Amino acid sequence: MIDTDVLDSGLGDADDDDFDEAVEAYDSQLPDNRYTDRELSWLAFNQRVLELAEDPRLPVLERANFLAIFASNLDEFFMVRVAGLKRRIVTGLAVPTNVGRSPHEVLADISAEAHQLQLRHAAAWAELVSPALAESGIELVSWTDLDESERRTMYDYFQAQVFPVLMPLAVDPAHPFPYISGLSLNLAIRIRNAKTGRQEFARLKVPPMLPRFVELPASGRSRYLPLEELIAENLGDLFPGMEILEHHAFRLTRNEDVVVEEDETENLIQALEAELLRRRFGPPIRLEITDSMDPVTLDLLLDELDITDQEVYRLPSPLDLRGLFDLARIDRPDLHYPPHVPTTAPAFQPAEQNGRADLFAAIRGGDVLVHHPYESFTTSVVAFLEQAARDPHVLAIKQTLYRTSGDSPIVQALIDAAEKGKQVLALVEVKARFDEANNIVWARKLEKAGVHVVYGLVGLKTHCKLLHVIREEDGMLRSYSHIGTGNYNPKTSRLYEDYGLFTTDEQVGRDLTRLFNELSGYAIEKKFKRLLVAPLHLRKGLLRHIDKERRNAQDGKAAHIRIKVNSMVDEQIIDALYRASQAGVRVDVWVRGICSLRTDLPGVSDNITVRSILGRYLEHSRIFAFHNDGVPQVFLGSADMMHRNLDRRVEALVRVVAPTHVRDLVELFDAAMSEDTSSWRLGEGSVWTRHSVDADGTPLVDLQEKTMAQVQRRRRARAVR
DSSP states (O other), X not given: OOOTTTTSTTXXXXXXXXXXXXXXXXXXXXXXXXXXXXXXXXXXXXXXXXXXXXXXXXXXXXXXXXXXXXXXXXXXXXXXXXXXXXXXHHHTOOOOOTTSOOHHHHHHHHHHHXXXXXXXXXXXXXXXXXXXXXXXXXXXXXXXXXXXXXXXXHHHXXXXXXXXXXXXXXXXXXXXXOOOOTTOEEEEEEEEETXXXXXXXXXXXXXXXXXXEEEOOOSSSEEEEXXXXXXXXXXXXXXXXXXXXXXXXXXXXXXXXXXXXXXXOSOHHHHHHXXXXXXXXXXXXXXXXXTTOOHHHHHHHHHHXXXXXXXXXXXXXXXXXXXXXXXXXXXXXXXXXXXXXXXXXXXXXXXXXXXXXXXXXXXXTSOEEEEETTBOSIIIIIHHHHHHHHOTTEEEEEEEESSOOTTOHHHHHHHHHHHTTOEEEEEEOTTSTTOHHHHHHHHHHHHHTTOEEEOOSTTXXXXXXXXXXXXXXXXXXXXXXXXXXXXXXXXXXXXXXXXEEEEOOHHHHHHHHHHHHHHHSXXXXXXXXXXXXXXXXXXXXXXXXXXXXXXXXXXXXXXXXXXXESOBOOHHHHHHHHHHHHTTOEEEEEESSOBOBOSOOTTTSTTEEEEEOOSSSEEOOEEEEEOGGGSOEEEEESOOBSHHHHHSEEEEEEEEOOHHHHHHHHHHHHHHHSTXXXXXXXXXXXXXXXXXXXXXXXXXXXXXXXXXXXXXXXXXXHHHO
């Protein structure tokens, strides 16, 4: 029997007001320049992605994929973060940032850095990745590279597959300048009427539903022609009798963030659908043009789009390198990472070959910690939910859904359970950014099947990853709980590194029962036993754990804080880590993306080490480990250290109690922070430096490959037994 008093999140009964006053007193002793701007830190993260694309040791199609990821990341950054800064300036809400600089100043810094990064990105493709692909028999060619036979073949393809769907839009007194949709690739065309000599302008959208790169006939190599170039070389068919003077590709980015005033609407779905329609017409925030565009065409675009020179990005062709996602899927195993098939977690492996594991029995045998994608999401989370859906002893299933795939077996299992008469509650977060429309579709499908669908609390996104199953056993009700760090999405589970904890612990079950009641009803959040829950208690709970390590260090005891997150931005958490460092606590931070914490402040951050690991899988799990005078307290869950997570989202961390799980999590963390592990290290001037080889040029340990090997060894060892 677990002593729940010991597990009461380690918060104690200290007076909150006294604790807050102590925090404020400590903060006054810290320097003003103690944070790195979050937007510039994000750009530094995307630079780390770019550095992977530049690395010749990686398989070349994976390098192309990283170029596409960089482009996609940057699009979202402009659509949300840059758009938000501009909105604050326009609306007069331009309060200083956490580094004491105005949004105007930050916007100028972003522009300078983003321009440099986009040019570096284009150069990485043209000078590094494209030549390496060509050496491997994969080429992106231009029209001038084609012989007459190939040009005829491409022209036939153009006539049959492209020409019928093109829609040239003229601009003249009878035709106003057309609306340019966000992220669309377009051709700006200037033409001269052969009869009148009058110059005209037309816009032609490159059809997004067609392959971005058109494959040429087999020639022993894989050769592709950009679709926009195929169209540009055949403009005469679109404008017969006209002289084509100039044609240039361009691409516009718009503000596509969604803002819904929940307090002023009675129907969140209807309000969100209206806002999604508005998103299409957001104001322009970035114009990408080819570096060959003539001044006349550019001036026309600037005038019509009402955009400034600072927002223009002049780049070599081709624009929109997100298209490299398609090339990266070419079936060339020799140019990809070696295949990795996730193994079934040892506890969930069937007792007999070709048998079906009883996941309920496995979880009753003790907490099960699953590490994705090294261990299978399908044979753990999906299998558990599917077993619960068909089990006649299961009475109720409750689950949060933040992002899920379009053909999700998770959604189907919930539908199956409801159709079998079970009580099923799905909390669908329809405000999950850029997945809003998809989530609305699935919410309605669930409702039609009889699932109780709710949308969480007004003003808050529900980001926690929770699954709660109530099962009748021997006349009693037992709770089976799953708390994860990642979305219930089978597709991303193969790419995202995450943890999930399965448990029958009664206290966790009571915590989840209360939390789901709060999310679907009107209960007010209180403290939980094995959970830390935002927005009311998670930050304060972590601050108490951090402060306890500080006090232990002051008392001469060993003290150590380990935190793994996607983003480290929250000023209160950062300041608490600075105070702990000043007291002598060893602070290790493993962060994938943004980090406003600095490691170069003498007397403040001397004991803080920050690492970042990027690679084959996207590091997504969040782990918080505290030495606690030799009795480690370790949490995992959904929360990053950002204002939105701690103040405007429902997040949950669960305390991990099984000694083997605590040990495994701490060992993984220590391996990530090791000098022998390949990583980026945060140093002087908030500059990230990659360390991937030792002094002799020998590659350092790839943590993800090491973890894959360890999981496979455990699987083989179990098979031998």
